[in-house]
Amino acid sequence: MTVLGTLVSTGLDLELSFNNILQGFGFSPEVAHILWLPLPMLLVLSAALIGVLVTVWLERKISAAAQQRIGPEYAGALGILQPMADGLKLLVKEDIIPAKADSLLFTLGPVLVLVPVILSWLIVPFGQNLLISNIGIGIFLWIALSSIQPIGLLMSGYASNNKYSLLGGLRAAAQSISYEIPLALAVLAVVMMSNSLSTVDIVNQQNGLGFLSWNIWRQPVGFVIFWICALAECERLPFDLPEAEEELVAGYQTEYAGMKFALFYLGSYINLVLSALLVSVLYLGGWGFPIPIEWVARIFGQNIDAPLVQIFTGSLGIVMTILKTYLLVFLAILLRWTTPRVRIDQLLDLGWKFLLPIGLVNLLFTAGLKLAFPIAFGG
Amino acid sequence: MNSPIAGNQMSRFFQQVAEYTRNAISAGKYLIQGLAVTFDHMGRRPITVQYPYEKLIPSERYRGRIHYEFDKCIACEVCVRVCPINLPVVDWVMNKETKKKELRNYSIDFGVCIFCGNCVEYCPTNCLSMTEEYELASFDRHSLNFDNVALGRLPTSVTTDKSVQPLREFSYLPKTIMDPHEMDPTNSRAGKLPEEVMDWMKQESESAPKDLVESINNQDKKTEK
Amino acid sequence: MTISSSTEQICFILLGLTVIVGALGVVLINNIVYSAFLLGGVFMGVAGLYLLLNASFVAAAQVLVYVGAVNVLILFAIMLVNKREELKPIKALQIRKILSAGVCGGLLILLFRVDLTTKWSTPGPAAIGEKATERIGEHLFSDYLLPFELASVLLLMAMIGAIVLARRDVLTSDVVTGDVVNQNLIEKSNEPILIDQSNKQ
Numbered sequence: 001m002t003v004l005g006t007l008v009s010t011g012l013d014l015e016l017s018f019n020n021i022l023q024g025f026g027f028s029p030e031v032a033h034i035l036w037l038p039l040p041m042l043l044v045l046s047a048a049l050i051g052v053l054v055t056v057w058l059e060r061k062i063s064a065a066a067q068q069r070i071g072p073e074y075a076g077a078l079g080i081l082q083p084m085a086d087g088l089k090l091l092v093k094e095d096i097i098p099a100k101a102d103s104l105l106f107t108l109g110p111v112l113v114l115v116p117v118i119l120s121w122l123i124v125p126f127g128q129n130l131l132i133s134n135i136g137i138g139i140f141l142w143i144a145l146s147s148i149q150p151i152g153l154l155m156s157g158y159a160s161n162n163k164y165s166l167l168g169g170l171r172a173a174a175q176s177i178s179y180e181i182p183l184a185l186a187v188l189a190v191v192m193m194s195n196s197l198s199t200v201d202i203v204n205q206q207n208g209l210g211f212l213s214w215n216i217w218r219q220p221v222g223f224v225i226f227w228i229c230a231l232a233e234c235e236r237l238p239f240d241l242p243e244a245e246e247e248l249v250a251g252y253q254t255e256y257a258g259m260k261f262a263l264f265y266l267g268s269y270i271n272l273v274l275s276a277l278l279v280s281v282l283y284l285g286g287w288g289f290p291i292p293i294e295w296v297a298r299i300f301g302q303n304i305d306a307p308l309v310q311i312f313t314g315s316l317g318i319v320m321t322i323l324k325t326y327l328l329v330f331l332a333i334l335l336r337w338t339t340p341r342v343r344i345d346q347l348l349d350l351g352w353k354f355l356l357p358i359g360l361v362n363l364l365f366t367a368g369l370k371l372a373f374p375i376a377f378g379g
Numbered sequence: 380m381n382s383p384i385a386g387n388q389m390s391r392f393f394q395q396v397a398e399y400t401r402n403a404i405s406a407g408k409y410l411i412q413g414l415a416v417t418f419d420h421m422g423r424r425p426i427t428v429q430y431p432y433e434k435l436i437p438s439e440r441y442r443g444r445i446h447y448e449f450d451k452c453i454a455c456e457v458c459v460r461v462c463p464i465n466l467p468v469v470d471w472v473m474n475k476e477t478k479k480k481e482l483r484n485y486s487i488d489f490g491v492c493i494f495c496g497n498c499v500e501y502c503p504t505n506c507l508s509m510t511e512e513y514e515l516a517s518f519d520r521h522s523l524n525f526d527n528v529a530l531g532r533l534p535t536s537v538t539t540d541k542s543v544q545p546l547r548e549f550s551y552l553p554k555t556i557m558d559p560h561e562m563d564p565t566n567s568r569a570g571k572l573p574e575e576v577m578d579w580m581k582q583e584s585e586s587a588p589k590d591l592v593e594s595i596n597n598q599d600k601k602t603e604k
Numbered sequence: 605m606t607i608s609s610s611t612e613q614i615c616f617i618l619l620g621l622t623v624i625v626g627a628l629g630v631v632l633i634n635n636i637v638y639s640a641f642l643l644g645g646v647f648m649g650v651a652g653l654y655l656l657l658n659a660s661f662v663a664a665a666q667v668l669v670y671v672g673a674v675n676v677l678i679l680f681a682i683m684l685v686n687k688r689e690e691l692k693p694i695k696a697l698q699i700r701k702i703l704s705a706g707v708c709g710g711l712l713i714l715l716f717r718v719d720l721t722t723k724w725s726t727p728g729p730a731a732i733g734e735k736a737t738e739r740i741g742e743h744l745f746s747d748y749l750l751p752f753e754l755a756s757v758l759l760l761m762a763m764i765g766a767i768v769l770a771r772r773d774v775l776t777s778d779v780v781t782g783d784v785v786n787q788n789l790i791e792k793s794n795e796p797i798l799i800d801q802s803n804k805q
Contacts, residue, residue, distance in 0.1 A: 066421050068420060068427075137664050151644050158683060354403070
């Protein structure tokens with residue numbers, strides 16, 4: 001496992017220095033490695049959670065602004081602590097398992113929804129070496145893991161012993177299966193251009209000429225398909241049918257309260273942030289600065305491998321990734337207050353009769369362009 | 380392949396594809412228009428009134444809780460008769476010696492009242508009046524049944540309450556000002572105030588006869604034609 | 605024994621137990637929904653075993669296809685026909701159980717025999733790790749092209765068959781008898797699907 005820590009290719013290696021320090025205390029290299037292993041995971045887990053807190057706050061504030069309200073104001077400055085207060089409230093609420101519910105499946109459902117989403121953060125790169133695991137199957141792992149989620153949804157829908165829950169669970173599963181296919185096709189077109197499933201390679205392939213070489217210019221259709229499918233996978237408006245309040249109370253979440261409900265809530269927001277991150281990785285050049293950082297360094301006469309420059313580029317990469325991600329989150333929130341909810345038949349029509357053929361044509365087109373212009377489309 | 384039917388079908392297929400594409404593009408265009416509207420709204424000031432700390436000033440003829448003056452009341456029961464559901468309870472006895480009605484109790488149940496104001500309109504002695512008090516929430520609906528003591532309490536006023544910041548409603552703001560928060564309280568509202576309207580009406584009535592005659596003449600001419 | 609190899613051992617034992625216990629549960633548990641969920645667990649365990657064998661692409665494909673598609677489809681089917689029907693008691697269930705257990709036991713013994721008599725070459729060929737994905741692609745489009753294409757044709761046939769079965773309005777007359785087909789499509793029937801029909805008989 002390549003582990004987060006080698007901030008840069010040559011300059012600093014956090015893992016090595018951490019291991020050296022531990023070995024100085026008399027630990028064996030293997031023990032030092034095992035002690036190192038959970039640290040990047042914890043870091044990414046907390047990053048995901050903080051990302052969710054920020055997203056929840058942004059969602060509430062931006063929603064308020066779009067409706068000419070003020071939004072959360074009293075919990076912390078500008079209501080910045082409101083997500084914490086929400087979380088605390090859910091934490092201390094009574095944990096109710098309905099009498100006629102299947103308590104085992106009822107408990108397992110939310111866990112199965114949340115865990116794959118968090119696992120998918122394994123492959124999200126924040127910089128050249130700033131990710132937990134640069135595995136070869138990269139983006140494919142995310143597609144595979146996100147297909148586990150419908151099982152959790154079906155499980156909680158079934159276990160609640162409630163017709164709204166069951167319908168919501170079935171809808172969620174149908175929706176997420178339908179949109180997985182165009183999503184995978186859109187990803188496949190990108191993968192075809194970068195000749196690799198690895199997220200790091202996909203970003204590297206986009207960063208030759210700054211923002212001009214981002215995939216969004218070469219894959220505009222794929223970008224739109226991916227974004228629509230990502231919204232559908234996150235069950236956000238206009239695709240929030242599984243929890244359509246007017247028809248299904250709250251869908252599969254109807255019977256849930258307290259921390260189990262919080263797991264669903266957390267899962268959906270982590271998924272939103274993750275989708276936005278992956279859009280920025282696949283189509284918007286990931287950690288890349290709009291102008292290639294090498295050019296900037298050359299203008300200032302700096303060596304790109306100097307440790308200080310490396311630290312600067314590393315942090316710039318993180319900032320760029322987060323910036324692009326939150327721009328997309330902002331777009332998602334704006335879409336939430338702009339679009340009406342589609343009907344279930346319209347949803348499936350859009351998925352199977354529009355996105356799927358367009359995705360296939362896009363894939364074919366990309367393959368043709370790749371053969372015709374190998375320089376521009378990754379020969 | 381070259382048969383006209385096949386060609387026809389092909390052209391129809393391509394027409395359908397073209398129409399589908401046009402529809403998809405127009406849908407995308409409308410989506411972007413909608414997003415622009417939402418985005419535009421984000422630049423506007425919130426219109427929130429932070430209720431317990433800020434309150435809107437009710438308008439002049441606001442029909443709030445009814446105020447009642449016991450001493451003015453002659454127990455004529457007009458209020459009961461004009462009330463849509465005969466709500467006010469007038470409890471009086473005839474004093475045989477003075478041959479006059481002697482009022483004992485008067486009550487209105489605000490849990491049932493629809494605040495139509497008929498009683499206030501018809502009260503011969505003006506002992507009933509509308510206030511601008513609207514915060515009548517209580518834990519028990521029976522405590523909304525106000526007796527003459529409760530009805531006689533002075534109404535709370537938004538403008539005199541030190542803990543509340545009074546805000547003007549939209550129609551009471553000066554022209555082009557949308558936010559009541561940072562507005563100079565001496566600014567008068569858009570349009571003419573009642574006294575200005577009075578002045579204007581006086582001027583009109585002085586010049587009215589001439590105008591009136593002219594307008595009538597015009598109308599006559601029109602009908603002749 | 606190093607820490608990494610012992611970790612591998614522990615993972616293998618845990619995954620093996622998950623697969624075996626889960627598979628037994630799929631067969632033996634009476635509640636069909638539990639069986640379906642356990643089947644998903646077994647698939648996940650198998651994916652874990654692939655991962656342990658350095659075959660990450662196969663593991664991910666296993667999760668995507670078996671857990672994400674096959675198992676969800678099974679669950680869908682179970683939940684959409686969720687009539688709480690009491691099954692009719694089957695005659696001589698005990699004997700049937702013993703017979704099937706015997707067949708399964710025989711198969712297991714055969715497998716054990718194969719396992720014990722085969723000369724396993726340990727260690728096997730060196731793991732190629734991340735290159736595996738490319739290697740699979742090359743094989744699929746060279747020496748395994750025919751089976752690959754045959755499988756896709758099979759899937760296409762299954763898909764067309766499913767569409768014909770689901771959309772009965774494409775067949776206006778019965779192929780065999782020539783009668784007009786009763787087009788009681790699900791969305792047109794007035795009978796609610798999700799109701800308790802146990803006391804209807």
